[in-house]
Amino acid sequence: MRILIIGGTKFIGPHVVRLLLEEGHELTLFHRGKTSINLSESIQHIYGDRNELDQHSNTLQKIKADVVLDMIPYSKKDAETVLKIFSGFAGRVVAISSADVYKAYEVLHRIKDGPVQETPLKETDELRSALYPYRGKIEEDFARDYEKILVEKTILNDISLPGTVLRLPMVYGPNDPQRRMFEYIQKMKDERPFILLDEQLAHWKTSMGYVENVASAIAMTVLKKDTASHALNIGEKEPLSMLERVKKIGKVMSWRGQVILIPNENLQNKIPFNTHQDFVLDTTKIRERFNYKEAISRDEGIKRTVQWELDNLPNETPFDYSQEDKVIQTLNLENEHH
Numbered sequence: 001m002r003i004l005i006i007g008g009t010k011f012i013g014p015h016v017v018r019l020l021l022e023e024g025h026e027l028t029l030f031h032r033g034k035t036s037i038n039l040s041e042s043i044q045h046i047y048g049d050r051n052e053l054d055q056h057s058n059t060l061q062k063i064k065a066d067v068v069l070d071m072i073p074y075s076k077k078d079a080e081t082v083l084k085i086f087s088g089f090a091g092r093v094v095a096i097s098s099a100d101v102y103k104a105y106e107v108l109h110r111i112k113d114g115p116v117q118e119t120p121l122k123e124t125d126e127l128r129s130a131l132y133p134y135r136g137k138i139e140e141d142f143a144r145d146y147e148k149i150l151v152e153k154t155i156l157n158d159i160s161l162p163g164t165v166l167r168l169p170m171v172y173g174p175n176d177p178q179r180r181m182f183e184y185i186q187k188m189k190d191e192r193p194f195i196l197l198d199e200q201l202a203h204w205k206t207s208m209g210y211v212e213n214v215a216s217a218i219a220m221t222v223l224k225k226d227t228a229s230h231a232l233n234i235g236e237k238e239p240l241s242m243l244e245r246v247k248k249i250g251k252v253m254s255w256r257g258q259v260i261l262i263p264n265e266n267l268q269n270k271i272p273f274n275t276h277q278d279f280v281l282d283t284t285k286i287r288e289r290f291n292y293k294e295a296i297s298r299d300e301g302i303k304r305t306v307q308w309e310l311d312n313l314p315n316e317t318p319f320d321y322s323q324e325d326k327v328i329q330t331l332n333l334e335n336e337h338h
């Protein structure tokens, strides 16, 4: 197959590229060239900014891609431009979306008042009513017009080009720019005897996905000759609570300390979101439709993430443990008095 990828060189993308190359497909990547990928000489690169994608229309249309995989559609305009360029010049489009489209996200982040949404979230569940969740909250350029709901609607409502949107969970693994497990790994590496966890956060559940497994779900979707336009959730089959996750990291690192659950008021950093709202995705559809299964076990995924973090830790720990030590002392004193 001829596959054009918009993006593809940073975190999740390289694993998708590797899997597609292993299956012998012909790949062209469109990106700015700020990040690079050294997987194969056979990959074609077109350098440019996606904000000016239409300036590359002729070159992109000549590829006659069977599938366009858009790794980075953030705005309605991004999706409209893809449709304008590729309708009649490509077979299908697969667009990467996010679980932040669900109404549960605005309850979780207290963007709007509302009842806690039932989980696991199915593809047909209600979407957010407030648009532009990051506008004014994140400084980066993309945040102003970021709206995956509008990306999805634009792609799915278009009849000229079949489209699939994939709703990603929180993705972790080597090269994760958000370093979601860093805090715990650093503290365990520092041989802290205890890790303090907000007792409400400890029981909060969210779907996550190990990067290589998420990439394989993306590659699988690209390769299926699926002409229906629809959305699919991606994520772990059985998400863990935060406490279970931290304990798993501890096991992988042979950490001998203890996780201590403490009430929110005793912690310096308050949890800003509503921990009553779990954020768990129902992934039955992709599992049944495409027979999707994780190739890498959770333990192995955590192990690879831990190894990468250990190889990339800062020279000095960024945590000041004196505050935590004080909290523990107070808790010990309180226990002695009881």
Ligand SMILES: NC(=O)c1ccc[n+]([C@@H]2O[C@H](COP(=O)([O-])OP(=O)(O)OC[C@H]3O[C@@H](n4cnc5c(N)ncnc54)[C@H](OP(=O)(O)O)[C@@H]3O)[C@@H](O)[C@H]2O)c1
Pocket: 006, 007, 008, 009, 010, 011, 012, 013, 014, 030, 031, 032, 033, 034, 035, 036, 048, 049, 050, 051, 071, 072, 073, 096, 097, 098, 099, 168, 169, 170, 171, 172
């Ligand atoms: N990580 C998560 O937890 C998570 C959760 C939910 C959804 N997602 C979704 O996952 C996608 C991103 O994943 P990723 O970063 O791992 O993807 P990736 O495809 O590996 O990396 C991003 C790519 O975009 C290119 N790029 C960035 N800005 C560009 C621009 N203005 N014009 C052209 N190319 C540009 C980068 O290359 P250059 O730097 O060379 O331009 C790079 O190839 C997004 O759609 C995001 O919303 C992620």
